[in-house]
Amino acid sequence: MPVVVPTLATTLPVSTATAALTAATITEQPTESPVDLVWSLTGDPNPFSSPDGIAIDQQNNLYVMDSGNTRIQKFDSDGRFIAMWGSRGNEDGEFYCSPFCMVAVDKQGNVYVTDSNDRVQKFDSSGNFLAKWGGFGSENGQLNDPFGIAVDQQGNVYVGDVGNARIQKFDGNGKFLAKWGSSGYEDGQFSASLADIAVDSQGNVYVTDRTNGILKFGSSGQFLAKLDTCGDDRLVTSATGVAVDLQDNLYVFDLSSIRLCKYDNNGHFINNWDGSGTPDGPFSAVGGVAVDQQGNVYVAELFNGRVRKFRQR
Numbered sequence: 001m002p003v004v005v006p007t008l009a010t011t012l013p014v015s016t017a018t019a020a021l022t023a024a025t026i027t028e029q030p031t032e033s034p035v036d037l038v039w040s041l042t043g044d045p046n047p048f049s050s051p052d053g054i055a056i057d058q059q060n061n062l063y064v065m066d067s068g069n070t071r072i073q074k075f076d077s078d079g080r081f082i083a084m085w086g087s088r089g090n091e092d093g094e095f096y097c098s099p100f101c102m103v104a105v106d107k108q109g110n111v112y113v114t115d116s117n118d119r120v121q122k123f124d125s126s127g128n129f130l131a132k133w134g135g136f137g138s139e140n141g142q143l144n145d146p147f148g149i150a151v152d153q154q155g156n157v158y159v160g161d162v163g164n165a166r167i168q169k170f171d172g173n174g175k176f177l178a179k180w181g182s183s184g185y186e187d188g189q190f191s192a193s194l195a196d197i198a199v200d201s202q203g204n205v206y207v208t209d210r211t212n213g214i215l216k217f218g219s220s221g222q223f224l225a226k227l228d229t230c231g232d233d234r235l236v237t238s239a240t241g242v243a244v245d246l247q248d249n250l251y252v253f254d255l256s257s258i259r260l261c262k263y264d265n266n267g268h269f270i271n272n273w274d275g276s277g278t279p280d281g282p283f284s285a286v287g288g289v290a291v292d293q294q295g296n297v298y299v300a301e302l303f304n305g306r307v308r309k310f311r312q313r
Helices: none
Strands: 037-039 051-056 062-066 073-076 079-084 104-105 112-113 119-123 129-134 146-151 157-160 166-170 174-179 194-199 205-209 213-215 222-225 239-244 250-254 257-262 268-271 286-291 297-301 308-310
Touching: 037 129, 051 250, 051 308, 112 146, 112 157, 119 146, 119 194, 146 166, 146 205, 157 194, 205 250, 213 239, 239 297, 250 286
Parallel strands: 051 104, 051 286, 146 194, 194 239, 239 286
Antiparallel strands: 037 308, 051 062, 062 073, 073 079, 104 112, 112 119, 119 129, 146 157, 157 166, 166 174, 194 205, 205 213, 213 222, 239 250, 250 257, 257 268, 286 297, 297 308
16 A cells, blocks of 8 residues: 655745746746645555556556566556566566566557567556567667657557667557657757657657657657756756646656656746655656646656655645
């Protein structure tokens, strides 16, 4: 069972500066927190080891890619354990996370997982294996060290093909649809630190790259914008987890400043928080970020072995 924590007794510094897509406007920073901690989940009775990718389904169930244990754990919105599946290996239903795997869920509750076997696996919501695709290579549909994964409103699946410095788009059964990107540091290019993916209701694709920042594309891969600030003079220089909510607000974890940054759908900065003032203390390294139907935000902390849920005010 998760530890339920009352309303925060202390507050976090939050910037209300509005950041343009490529430059920050610096203003005074008030001290009221934008969130309250709801619970902190460590996976007991099956403790997490390096939880990284997380995803939320339409019923607000939480899926945690428990990478160190090469398995998925499923919980309800109160943090109660529901199911678990997976083991180390390269057969159907097994995972090889070197070092981490990622997870996404579609509107029907199907679960998609990338792993270091250079493939995507698809499961139903109970963990029954349905399909797989990929295989090592650089041709259309092949993968080289896939990592970030996301699903759009139409059920199309976007995969961060890290070793090939590109994004690939598939339908829900693994049929190749499109690709974009190349290796480099210019707009629309990716480094070897390509991290996570999220897709908003309009089909815009957000990609975090720990070297190149936060990149926004159209659904066909056309480069649209880059976000590089988090409301003050500190650049987002190591973006990792990313998610969008039902209003298409964007949430990005900035490893360089150890905080979660929130933007509106035009890329304007809204607020940020760093986990301070809670019994668990500030964030450490964060992998996945997810948002449920009520706007609650979930953060997976790799090295602390936990997932925290926050309620926005």
